[in-house]
Amino acid sequence: MRTFFIGSFEEEKIMPVYNFAAGPAVMPVPVVNQIQKELPSLNGSGMSIMEISHRSAQFDEILQTAKQDLRDLMAIPDDYAILFFQGGGTGQFAAAPLNMATKYHRIAVLDSGQWATRARDEAANLGVTADTVGSSLADHYHHLPHLAAPLAKDTYDYLHITTNNTIEGTAYRDLPNANGTPLIGDMSSNILAQRYRVQDFAEIFAGAQKNLGPAGVTLVIVKKALVHHLTGLPSMLDYDLFIKKDSLYNTPPVFAIYALGLTLKWAKAQGGVDALQARNEKKSAKLYAFLDQSKLFHNLVQPKDRSLTNVPFVTGDAKLDQAAVAAAAKAGLMNLKGHRSVGGLRASLYNAMPEAGVDALIDFLHDFEQHH
Numbered sequence: 001m002r003t004f005f006i007g008s009f010e011e012e013k014i015m016p017v018y019n020f021a022a023g024p025a026v027m028p029v030p031v032v033n034q035i036q037k038e039l040p041s042l043n044g045s046g047m048s049i050m051e052i053s054h055r056s057a058q059f060d061e062i063l064q065t066a067k068q069d070l071r072d073l074m075a076i077p078d079d080y081a082i083l084f085f086q087g088g089g090t091g092q093f094a095a096a097p098l099n100m101a102t103k104y105h106r107i108a109v110l111d112s113g114q115w116a117t118r119a120r121d122e123a124a125n126l127g128v129t130a131d132t133v134g135s136s137l138a139d140h141y142h143h144l145p146h147l148a149a150p151l152a153k154d155t156y157d158y159l160h161i162t163t164n165n166t167i168e169g170t171a172y173r174d175l176p177n178a179n180g181t182p183l184i185g186d187m188s189s190n191i192l193a194q195r196y197r198v199q200d201f202a203e204i205f206a207g208a209q210k211n212l213g214p215a216g217v218t219l220v221i222v223k224k225a226l227v228h229h230l231t232g233l234p235s236m237l238d239y240d241l242f243i244k245k246d247s248l249y250n251t252p253p254v255f256a257i258y259a260l261g262l263t264l265k266w267a268k269a270q271g272g273v274d275a276l277q278a279r280n281e282k283k284s285a286k287l288y289a290f291l292d293q294s295k296l297f298h299n300l301v302q303p304k305d306r307s308l309t310n311v312p313f314v315t316g317d318a319k320l321d322q323a324a325v326a327a328a329a330k331a332g333l334m335n336l337k338g339h340r341s342v343g344g345l346r347a348s349l350y351n352a353m354p355e356a357g358v359d360a361l362i363d364f365l366h367d368f369e370q371h372h
């Protein structure tokens with residue numbers, strides 16, 4: 001007999017907050033509540049999700065349901081595999097070139113920010129030639145880079161783009177014209193937040209901890225015809241092996257996949273990606289409209305390239321930025337500190353951030369401005 005202590009903490013002492021963290025990030029309240037409710041005993045089994053076998057029928061249903069829900073949400077065609085890895089988006093900076101840069105051993109990278117440079121450097125680190133084919137570094141990444149010249153044909157295994165630049169606050173609405181070269185998208189921070197056509201990509205990958213659930217699982221969606229059986233790869237990064245084993249070559253992150261599955265159910269209940277995108281457009285437009293008229297807080301990104309999910313802004317005075325972050329936390333508006341490399345503030349407005357959170361943030365910033 002097990003004794004459970006769920007509910008023994010003093011709920012009334014928890015201050016209601018809005019969490020603007022960039023990742024791990026806010027999750028939908030109903031999802032967290034369902035996890036709490038089901039944690040001691042999954043489906044009346046007397047065992048928690050953390051205790052069941054990844055080979056059990058129960059987990060198989062969780063895995064297959066998550067894949068189908070994702071297929072529905074993103075309209076993923078049947079000729080694309082859905083795979084779950086560990087190692088985060090960063091793991092895929094290695095896995096993508098190892099699996100997909102096998103013909104020319106050369107990739108093209110649009111340098112739209114720090115995650116793009118990380119991907120480029122990791123590919124180079126693995127012996128793949130990684131050419132920067134456009135960069136907005138000189139403009140501090142305040143706009144999206146364009147291809148400096150049309151992409152050379154039959155030269156690159158793929159073009160790497162970061163669909164949403166989490167640190168810099170830009171996002172692609174229209175994809176670059178890759179001139180027939182396959183496209184790989186790091187969608188870590190706007191997957192399910194913005195509609196893309198899966199067919200436009202050879203591969204999409206995303207760490208879960210921004211829009212899909214908790215940290216610990218990494219999603220890969222890859223066109224099966226482009227995946228080859230290779231020798232000499234670490235098994236844990238091997239797309240062909242993971243396709244053959246349905247992501248169950250070894251023990252997968254069982255809990256993270258379960259929580260991701262609940263998050264997908266929630267996303268469906270919200271009306272799917274189009275409804276979520278419409279909500280994200282509204283939320284971010286409100287914040288940008290405030291920032292554009294503010295005399296104190298400024299978003300420096302070119303308007304047409306602005307992200308729906310990550311909104312960085314500054315006062316121009318690092319001390320005042322810090323004061324704003326601290327005062328906001330006191331008011332229950334958490335984790336507004338900008339990325340350590342760019343400073344300032346950053347509000348991440350992922351799917352699970354309600355519009356009321358954005359309203360509360362704008363009220364706070366307005367008030368702060370009046371007093372400074």
Ligand SMILES: *Cc1c(COP(=O)(O)O)cnc(C)c1O
Pocket residue numbers: 023087088089090091115162164165166186187188189207208
């Ligand atoms: C967070 C992030 C990553 C890194 O993800 P990890 O899971 O921490 O490795 C990569 N790319 C983008 C766009 C991100 O936002």
